[in-house]
Amino acid sequence: MPGSSGSMNGATKAMGAMTFGGLVVVTAYTVALGSNGWLWFGWVVLGLLTLALVVTRS
Known part of the structure; x- marks a missing residue:
């Protein structure tokens, strides 16, 4: 990902x-x-978890 150290x-x-x-x-x-609101909600949660993982790893 660009910008990640x-x-x-x-x-x-x-x-x-x-x-x-x-x-x-x-x-x-x-x-x-x-x-389907639940699918989008699940995707947002997955995206936030991924973002948190990227931030904590960099």
Whole structure:
């Protein structure tokens, strides 16, 4: 990630990939079947956990 000091470890990369993949899945679900608040809430929580992991690792 730009601006991060040091290299990201495997767990951080995995969380980032899951967050990005989750965004793709939730967006596809929203386009196909309509918005689901719980899916977006879950994605936001996952994103915040990933952000916290990145901040604590840098």
